[in-house]
Amino acid sequence: MPVSTQQKLLAELLGTALLLAVVIGSGVMAERLAGGNLAVALLANTLATVGGLYVLIEVFGPLSGAHFNPAVSLVMAGRGALSRSLLLPYIAAQLVGAVLGAWLAHAMFDLSIVQFSTKLRSGTGQWVAEAVATFGLLLVILRAPAPRVAPMVAAYIGAAYWFTASTSFANPAAAFGRMFSDSFAGIAPGSVPGFVLAELAGAGLAVLVSRWLEPAATNVQTG
Numbered sequence: 001m002p003v004s005t006q007q008k009l010l011a012e013l014l015g016t017a018l019l020l021a022v023v024i025g026s027g028v029m030a031e032r033l034a035g036g037n038l039a040v041a042l043l044a045n046t047l048a049t050v051g052g053l054y055v056l057i058e059v060f061g062p063l064s065g066a067h068f069n070p071a072v073s074l075v076m077a078g079r080g081a082l083s084r085s086l087l088l089p090y091i092a093a094q095l096v097g098a099v100l101g102a103w104l105a106h107a108m109f110d111l112s113i114v115q116f117s118t119k120l121r122s123g124t125g126q127w128v129a130e131a132v133a134t135f136g137l138l139l140v141i142l143r144a145p146a147p148r149v150a151p152m153v154a155a156y157i158g159a160a161y162w163f164t165a166s167t168s169f170a171n172p173a174a175a176f177g178r179m180f181s182d183s184f185a186g187i188a189p190g191s192v193p194g195f196v197l198a199e200l201a202g203a204g205l206a207v208l209v210s211r212w213l214e215p216a217a218t219n220v221q222t223g
Contacts, residue, residue, distance in 0.1 A: 003062075003063050003064070005086065005089070007063055007064075008063060008064040008086065008090075009064075009086075009089055009090070009093045010093075011060040011063035011064035011066075012060075012064045012067060012068065012090055012093040012094055012097065013093040013094070013096055013097040013100070014060070014097065015056050015059075015060040015064070015066055015068045015097070016068040016069075016093070016094045016097030016098050016101060016173055016177075017097035017098070017100040017101035017104065018052070018056055018101060019052060019053060019056055019068050019101065019174070020097070020098045020100075020101025020102055020104075020105070020173075020174065020177040020178070021101040021102075021104045021105045021108075022048055022049060022052035022053075022056075023045070023048075023049050023052075023101075023174065023178070023185050024101065024102055024105035024106075024177075024178065024181045024183055024185045024186075025048075025104075025105035025108055025109065026044060026045050026047075026048030026049065026052075027041070027045045027183055027184035027185035028105060028109045028111070028183050028184060028185075029044070029109070030042075030043075030044035030045045030048075030184065031183070031184040041184060042161065042162070042167065045161070045184065045185065046158050046161040046162065047158075049157060049158065049161065050154045050155065050157065050158035051154070053153065053154045053157055054150050054151060054153075054154035056068070057149065057150040057153060057154070058150050061149070061150065064090075065081070065082065066150075067082075067090060067094070068094060068097075068171070068173065069094065069137075069170075069171040069172070069173055069174070070090075070091045070094055070095075070171075070172045070173055071134055071138065071170075071171065071172055071199050071200060071202075071203040072137075072138065072141060072203075073087055073090040073091060073094070074087065074091075074200075074203065075138055075141075075142070075203055075206075075207055078207070079207075091173075094173040095173055095176050095177075097173070097177075098173040098174060098176050098177025098178075099176070099177050099180055101177055102177045102178065102180040102181045103180070105181065105183075106181065111183075114180070115180065115181060115182045116179060116180060116182060116188075116189060117178065117179050117180070117181055117182045117183070117186030117187050117188050117189070118182055118186075118188055119182070119186045119187055119188055119191075120188045120190070120191055121166060121187050121188065121191045121195065122190075122191045122194060125165045126165055126166045126191075126194070126195070126198075127194050127195070127197075127198040128165075128198070129164035129165040129166035129168070129198075130164070130166045130168075130169060130170065130195050130198035130199050130202065131198040131199070131201050131202035131205070132160075132164055132202060133160045133164045133166065133168040133169065133170040133199075133202065134170040134171075134198070134199040134200075134201075134202030134203050134206070135202035135203070135205050135206045135209075136156055136160060136170075136202075136206075137153065137156060137157065137160070137170045137171075137202075137206075138202070138203045138206035138207065138210075139206045139209060139210060140152050140153055140156045141153060142206065142207070142210040143210060143213065157170065166195070169187070169195055169199070170199060170202075171199065172195075172196045172199055172200070175187055175192050175195045175196055175199070176192065176196075179191075179192050
């Protein structure tokens, strides 16, 4: 059955909101239960994110393409897999969903709903890490066989939580939403512009590399 524009935008909003609720909520729970052990907290946060991301892609992929990420939507619009008239509405839905997801996580854990992160994440290493994380994410999306996109994206993000210095946001909407949470997963507002620029640079590089690789990419998610 055809999917309406309203259904696509709702899928992007709900998917992004639930993704942020998973990331932030699992971070809060992990921090409470880990007893100060940051490695254990990050591991718990990683496992929850991998599982949640896989399920959300499977659920919302047939509706909107399950972008949940402005960088992904931008690339898909450039490739013709997403109507350019839907690009800005997709991004708006993702940003609104990210904030709602943060607020939902706070509500579940009896935290102040409206808050801003004080967790600084800045410096060359962090920016390089975000470029690498987003480059890898987009390359997986562009090159993975269509039936394997969900598990491969989830697995890559799980790995990138550990091999990147930034713990792999790889998503401008995630960076935007996480600045509204002064929690384990938060990012200070002043650190967000550097992250977003690095993520967009990584996405652009992934597009170039994907074009150089042969055979041509077999997976283009539509939205």
